[in-house]
Amino acid sequence: MKKGRISTGIYGLDDLMGGGFRENTINIVRGGTGVGKTTFALQYALFGLNRGEKVIYVTFEMSEEQIIRDSRDLGWVELGEHIDNKNLKIIHLFGEDLTFPSLDFAEIVRKSNPSNNPRIVIDPLTYPTFYSEKEKRKSLSTIFQELRKHGTAVIVLEEPADGNNQQDGSAMPLYLADTVIYLQNLGFGEMYDRTLRIMKNRGSKHGEGLYPYSIETGFGIVINASEKQIERVKPKTTFDDRFKKAIEQTKSMGKLKDLLEARIGVLQKNWTHDEDPSRTLALVLEEEKKGNGKVKRT
């Protein structure tokens, strides 16, 4: 496991997103009915629980009994045991019960499990029921900020039934999240009907393809990315000499040298393309040379 990463628990997903979710982030899983959002959330929770981590599971739709029953149907029998051992806390809320959502919500999560950095699941975040349109963005931003402080959250979001997620007012401001994963099911029963796309993975490289997945009883979501797709996400070492050469060229750039050297180093670690980076490096160095020496850095 990469440092600072939380495994998603979804088989095959960590490889596509740089090792998993980043710690203390908000990760949204969205999709229509029946794509496996709750399975995703339960799998994320169980992966941590079975490794001694604590989980807070906030649900606005399902009762504790329903969640236990659904997991048992999927072949995950250990959920009840984790509740008994107080590793898993399921909170069943009604949106209408929250007077000041942005304050109440974070407080409930904080009080329910004071342990260090738990996995948090919100399934689903039915925002229209408890946020006024005017306050929605601000409230969500506040909730997300608080959740980030407390742990690493997976938030499940139901896509509107008409599939039109672009309407003003009904759309969740996805830019507030650190990761957005989109699950889809076309319903033809073929390999590419059930697909996963990583729309966004803030501060981290991620696969940009369309990945087929299946929901297997006993295992949950299994992503069937091809070897080529996985290879595409891995950094390439083929062009290391190009990066070395570019770093040498920064020597003549005075105060900018250290900054550029560090940036080129980061790019090198994240260069997943098959293409030669020389053109990109030359362009950046040329642009950075402009005005070099005129600005005094404090």
Next chain:
Amino acid sequence: MVKLKGLEETLDELYEIEGVEACILYRIDGVPITIRTPGYREHLLETMFWLEKQIKRVLGEMNREGLRETIFYFRNNRILIAPSSKSTVLVTIAEAEANQQLVSLETLRATKIIEECVA
């Protein structure tokens, strides 16, 4: 995994035919599944934008007319659109100088393999 490998290899083989500039497997909603293209070429990018927007409509028309393949000509390119399964469609973009009969035959052969892989 074996099926996916078969699918990738089929596209690789199609892409290797002389004169084939790109081959792209789309889902019927216009989302590209897997792509074989050379480096950056502006005209290809324009064609791909067009395809993403139009595939659904073109497939609807093809279905209505009972067509197995449709050909569009853009500038110097011949664009062959052939449904490969219930949810996928294969597009081959070839240069005007390419052996069009060979490209057509190989594209249709590839659609059969893809159907076996994704069904």
